[in-house]
Amino acid sequence: MKIAIGGNYKIACEAIDYLLEIGISKHDILVCTNKNDQEMDGWQPSLKKSAKRLNLQIVQLEELYDIEDLVFISLEFDQIIKTQKFNSSNLFNIHFSLLPLYKGVYTSCLPLLNGDKVSGVTLHKIDDGIDTGEILTQTSFPLPLDLNGYGLFTAYMNNAVNLFKSSIKNILSNNFTFKPQESVGSTYFSRKSLDFSNIKIDFRQSAYQVHNQIRAFSFRPFQLVKIDDFTVSHSVISENRSIVKPGQFAQISNSKRTYSTIDYDVYVYADRLNEILDAAKDNNLAFIQERHEEGFSFSEKNSQGWDALIVATYHNSIDVVKFLVDVKANLNSVNNNGTSVLMYAMTQAVTSNDFRSMEYLIKHGSKIDHCDYSGKSLLEYAEDHGNISVLNFLKNI
Incomplete structure (x- = not known):
């Protein structure tokens, strides 16, 4: 059996990582990248870059047509799938909405514009319509009143990763049932909608x-x-x-x-993101607290992928770090290279010999085993650079 992942972004990158994690051979994984994938990480990681790092075979869509024992999964893929060209019928997609709602595009905008209270992600069979295939499974999540389009996209991405991981073994073992999409309540939006x-x-x-x-x-x-x-x-x-x-x-x-x-x-x-990042750098807790009271989001990032917690951690602004953790900032936030908050905490700890931020972050849920987009973990970096103090600290956690 060959498993092909077509798409980009976090969902596709984590999908190929997970396939390897569950024991799928590299020779059985094929990767079909989006046309606009420039092999560069940005606000989202590049599937092409990730696939090359893992030595996976990158193919064109047309190369998949004749493979009979193929499972193809579209994860933010940018090409139209014409099912009649495939010898396999095992063609699937994860769509960012609770189908049959919001077929088509702009799913990070329209549910908020319409005041929806809930959204979700759907794993469905690909047919020749637009997101009209039979449903295998779905997962939903609430849409709080302060969630914006970027936040909704992030929620889609995280839930889609979880849905893929919980469903892939059933797909590969052909252990699933389909449910036709209902006509009542079905909606579709094209690029001309907005x-x-x-x-x-x-x-x-x-x-x-x-x-x-x-x-x-x-x-x-x-x-x-x-x-x-x-x-x-x-x-x-x-x-x-x-x-x-x-x-x-x-x-x-x-x-x-x-x-x-x-x-x-x-x-x-x-918009005061730059001021928030400056305050995080300077350990200006009063400014950060005032912005929190005004409803500012601390998950917003600059062009390099730095948010307030990353900046505060890197500069050892311990008061701001603790406050951001207490108000539920993302303890596993990453920059455009996949460098995590905890990795930044390690960098400053090596420089200052102050492990308070690392200890506080780990205590509240930062992941030690996270790997950046080059595939390296915090522990591997510490070992490569001979950071004995970090290694000793981690042994005692």
């Missing part, structure tokens, strides 16, 4: 709808919402009734405005 080149917030709606617009269109790797000259981080619905025309605003401060809608005012906050 125009991301011309995003304008419509304030002639309720505060809830305005808030949903702002968070739905907030996806930092690609865009943030702009209202006139104001680049927006996030919004919060106030308890104050609007008394002026929708769309009018009052400047509360350089970084905060209140906009009127058809019912309640909405607080709109300017």
